[in-house]
Amino acid sequence: xxxxxxxxxxxxxxxxxxxxxxxxxxxxxxxxxxxxxxxxxxxxxxxxxxxxxxxxxxxxxxxxxxxxxxxxxxxxxxxxxxxxxxxxxxxxxxxxxxxxxxxxxxxxxxxxxxxxxxxxxxxxxxxxxxxxxxxxxxxxxxxxxxxxxxxxxxxxxxxxxxxxxxxxxxxxxxxxxxxxxxxxxxxxxxxxxxxxxxxxxxxxxxxxxxxxxxxxxxxxxxxxxxxxxxxxxxxxxxxxxxxxxxxxxxxx
Amino acid sequence: xxxxxxxxxxxxxxxxxxxxxxxxxxxxxxxxxxxxxxxxxxxxxxxxxxxxxxxxxxxxxxxxxxxxxxxxxxxxxxxxxxxxxxxxxxxxxxxxxxxxxxxxxxxxxxxxxxxxxxxxxxxxxxxxxxxxxxxxxxxxxxxxxxxxxxxxxxxxxxxxxxxxxxxxxxxxxxxxxxxxxxxxxxxxxxxxxxxxxxxxxxxxxxxxxxxxxxxxxxxxxxxxxxxxxxxxxxxxxxxxxxxxxxxxxxxxxxxxxxxxxxxxxxxxxxxxxxxxxxxxxx
Amino acid sequence: xxxxxxxxxxxxxxxxxxxxxxxxxxxxxxxxxxxxxxxxxxxxxxxxxxxxxxxxxxxxxxxxxxxxxxxxxxxxxxxxxxxxxxxxxxxxxxxxxxxxxxxxxxxxxxxxxxxxxxxxxxxxxxxxxxxxxxxxxxxxxxxxxxxxxxxxxxxxxxxxxxxxxxxxxxxxxxxxxxxxxxxxxxxxxxxxxxxxxxxxxxxxxxxxxxxxxxxxxxxxxxxxxxxxxxxxxxxxxxxxxxxxxxxxxxxxxxxxxxxxxxxxxxxxxxxxxxxxxxxxxxxxxxxxx
Numbered sequence: 058x059x060x061x062x063x064x065x066x067x068x069x070x071x072x073x074x075x076x077x078x079x080x081x082x083x084x085x086x087x088x089x090x091x092x093x094x095x096x097x098x099x100x101x102x103x104x105x106x107x108x109x110x111x112x113x114x115x116x117x118x119x120x121x122x123x124x125x126x127x128x129x130x131x132x133x134x135x136x137x138x139x140x141x142x143x144x145x146x147x148x149x150x151x152x153x154x155x156x157x158x159x160x161x162x163x164x165x166x167x168x169x170x171x172x173x174x175x176x177x178x179x180x181x182x183x184x185x186x187x188x189x190x191x192x193x194x195x196x197x198x199x200x201x202x203x204x205x206x207x208x209x210x211x212x213x214x215x216x217x218x219x220x221x222x223x224x225x226x227x228x229x230x231x232x233x234x235x236x237x238x239x240x241x242x243x244x245x246x247x248x249x250x251x252x253x254x255x256x257x258x259x260x261x262x263x264x265x266x267x268x269x270x271x272x273x274x275x276x277x278x279x280x281x282x283x284x285x286x287x288x289x290x291x292x293x294x295x296x297x298x299x300x301x302x303x304x305x306x307x308x309x
Numbered sequence: 310x311x312x313x314x315x316x317x318x319x320x321x322x323x324x325x326x327x328x329x330x331x332x333x334x335x336x337x338x339x340x341x342x343x344x345x346x347x348x349x350x351x352x353x354x355x356x357x358x359x360x361x362x363x364x365x366x367x368x369x370x371x372x373x374x375x376x377x378x379x380x381x382x383x384x385x386x387x388x389x390x391x392x393x394x395x396x397x398x399x400x401x402x403x404x405x406x407x408x409x410x411x412x413x414x415x416x417x418x419x420x421x422x423x424x425x426x427x428x429x430x431x432x433x434x435x436x437x438x439x440x441x442x443x444x445x446x447x448x449x450x451x452x453x454x455x456x457x458x459x460x461x462x463x464x465x466x467x468x469x470x471x472x473x474x475x476x477x478x479x480x481x482x483x484x485x486x487x488x489x490x491x492x493x494x495x496x497x498x499x500x501x502x503x504x505x506x507x508x509x510x511x512x513x514x515x516x517x518x519x520x521x522x523x524x525x526x527x528x529x530x531x532x533x534x535x536x537x538x539x540x541x542x543x544x545x546x547x548x549x550x551x552x553x554x555x556x557x558x559x560x561x562x563x564x565x566x567x568x569x570x571x572x573x574x575x576x577x578x579x580x581x582x583x584x585x586x587x588x589x590x591x
Numbered sequence: 592x593x594x595x596x597x598x599x600x601x602x603x604x605x606x607x608x609x610x611x612x613x614x615x616x617x618x619x620x621x622x623x624x625x626x627x628x629x630x631x632x633x634x635x636x637x638x639x640x641x642x643x644x645x646x647x648x649x650x651x652x653x654x655x656x657x658x659x660x661x662x663x664x665x666x667x668x669x670x671x672x673x674x675x676x677x678x679x680x681x682x683x684x685x686x687x688x689x690x691x692x693x694x695x696x697x698x699x700x701x702x703x704x705x706x707x708x709x710x711x712x713x714x715x716x717x718x719x720x721x722x723x724x725x726x727x728x729x730x731x732x733x734x735x736x737x738x739x740x741x742x743x744x745x746x747x748x749x750x751x752x753x754x755x756x757x758x759x760x761x762x763x764x765x766x767x768x769x770x771x772x773x774x775x776x777x778x779x780x781x782x783x784x785x786x787x788x789x790x791x792x793x794x795x796x797x798x799x800x801x802x803x804x805x806x807x808x809x810x811x812x813x814x815x816x817x818x819x820x821x822x823x824x825x826x827x828x829x830x831x832x833x834x835x836x837x838x839x840x841x842x843x844x845x846x847x848x849x850x851x852x853x854x855x856x857x858x859x860x861x862x863x864x865x866x867x868x869x870x871x872x873x874x875x876x877x878x879x880x
Contacts, residue, residue: 145770415802513710
């Protein structure tokens with residue numbers, strides 16, 4: 058798999074929870090400004106891998122890793138690396154929408170504000186909501202609680218909140234799996250739109266979604282990187298038999 | 310960090326309690342042997358001839374504890390059973406707040422109630438009862454700890470998975486039989502722990518017994534007599550003018566230490582029971 | 592099928608008896624509460640009057656009033672609030688968010704649970720020795736406030752920790768994923784969300800503190816105070832202590848005065864608990880996880 062402009066480079070990454078090896082010796086690079094999907098059966102380590110990229114796994118005690126992850130040339134697990142800084146530049150959207158119990162407006166402005174944002178907050182809110190295809194639906198009720206939105210709307214709000222930080226990479230952990238098909242479709246449209254400005258890495262157990270939405274696909278099985286290639290190729294002419302078996306539904 | 314300091318205040322508190330009680334008790338036990346203290350049957354620390362056997366106070370406390378336990382434990386358990394097995398949501402929503410109110414009434418009010426209502430009632434039935442008596446205080450302390458037993462037993466029973474109970478019903482058992490043979494044994498650790506905690510609370514109860522049970526150290530098993538509990542004794546000494554440093558002053562600490570050790574022991578036991586015997590159903 | 596002896600009648604009868612007993616015992620609590628409240632009201636209601644609230648205690652039951660005790664309680668509870676709430680909340684935050692694992696954390700947690708079960712009179716002994724004697728605060732409001740704060744601190748810490756624990760992890764993760772530090776996450780998200788739970792716990796702790804008598808008697812709160820405290824170093828009396836004083840007197844007339852005092856105390860408590868209920872409902876509406 059040839060990557061021309063890598064924004065994330067991973068070498069020999071092993072991730073452990075205590076003694077259990079969850080991700081085994083992965084090496085790959087993520088292409089800038091493209092959508093990379095990570096697919097694989099449940100429990101194969103996709104989410105673990107994703108959360109390691111923005112150091113969200115730090116919050117789990119038994120978690121430890123060896124190998125190198127370089128973001129824009131710097132090792133994110135170096136002793137002097139600042140996880141707070143990393144998370145500003147690598148954003149995350151979670152599987153279950155988790156808006157703060159505050160107003161829609163405050164949900165979006167909070168992140169930039171604590172990071173010292175000096176510009177026009179109203180404009181930021183409008184741009185972010187437009188970028189998440191939510192503006193029209195909420196523009197008249199920005200001061201209402203975010204919890205009053207539907208599930209699909211909440212997830213788009215979380216996306217808006219994420220892009221308000223102007224991250225370089227957006228990590229998405231099964232962002233549509235908790236949503237109904239209609240909302241799910243809207244999130245997919247959004248992803249297609251967002252890749253112009255951001256690099257997106259999306260974990261999904263829905264293969265069809267991966268095929269629809271991504272430029273490159275990485276197939277993970279029991280923590281091992283089985284195949285990594287352009288989506289079109291991986292889905293029509295996979296190199297490995299295991300990949301083919303998974304895609305055609307022989308196991309899952 | 311300021312936050313850390315705050316948290317360690319609790320450790321500081323425990324250490325200080327132990328230090329304070331320990332130091333003065335130590336001085337006390339230089340002058341009075343532990344044997345005499347723990348096993349002596351006469352308590353007269355203020356007037357000559359002085360004697361320092363704590364058994365009368367201990368007996369007084371035990372009388373209250375046993376009496377209140379006899380009232381609160383069966384009632385509390387059966388209330389919990391009723392609330393979790395039989396009662397409708399509406400009943401629960403009435404009884405639970407009532408329990409909380411009962412639990413929130415200050416002990417001095419209960420003491421008043423014992424003295425001005427319960428004791429006269431008792432004396433109607435049993436005219437030989439003294440004005441200050443253990444029975445009245447027991448009843449009222451029983452009422453006080455009842456909500457605690459009921460609430461903790463309720464929690465314990467509700468944590469038994471419904472599948473277990475349904476298994477019993479599916480075999481054609483009546484609710485009573487399911488409760489007796491399935492639910493209560495399954496919730497046993499929580500239930501026992503609740504009993505121990507309630508008894509511990511009864512041990513430490515002060516104001517109700519001070520008002521209603523009396524100020525006469527009395528080694529007796531007769532609840533109709535006036536007695537004095539360990540806690541009431543401590544109050545009595547504080548209300549008087551006891552000079553610091555004298556042996557009377559030190560009795561506060563010796564009795565307090567005994568009280569502390571007993572209640573701490575019971576609380577630790579209750580927690581141990583909860584943790585050790587807790588059935589894991591997952 | 593024929594090996595089963597039919598004993599349905601007996602079992603049904605046992606069942607009914609059991610059920611009736613349980614039901615009766617359960618409703619007994621209601622009966623007790625009603626009887627208690629009725630007795631107090633019957634004894635004390637007629638003694639309630641504006642005079643009662645503005646008079647000082649007196650040797651003469653007709654003239655006795657609750658002014659000093661009421662103000663003493665108000666002063667005391669305000670001081671206790673100012674001392675115990677910041678310390679309690681700070682401790683809970685520290686224990687729940689910063690140091691929730693490890694040996695030391697378990698020791699502190701066990702310690703707090705044990706402290707919650709220590710009889711209040713032991714706290715009185717502690718207060719007497721440390722605050723009154725060692726720190727030389729004498730039998731003052733501030734000594735009483737410190738003592739009571741120590742007493743209810745475990746309650747506040749436990750309730751606050753529960754409130755913090757109830758905030759879903761997803762909120763924390765959402766904040767961290769936006770590049771927030773731990774303190775920013777706590778201050779902007781966890782505290783506001785846990786605040787209603789913390790407040791409810793605080794109010795319940797305050798209710799307990801207002802009703803406590805034994806520790807204050809130990810530190811020397813007076814049972815006959817004919818003035819309103821003016822500074823935190825002044826001696827004082829509180830509602831429960833005054834009630835205790837009146838209830839201990841043999842004259843029947845004082846019995847009624849005590850009942851009136853109890854009514855005042857119960858009204859204060861009722862107000863506080865209603866506040867707690869209101870706050871709890873507000874929280875349930877705002878924070879629908």
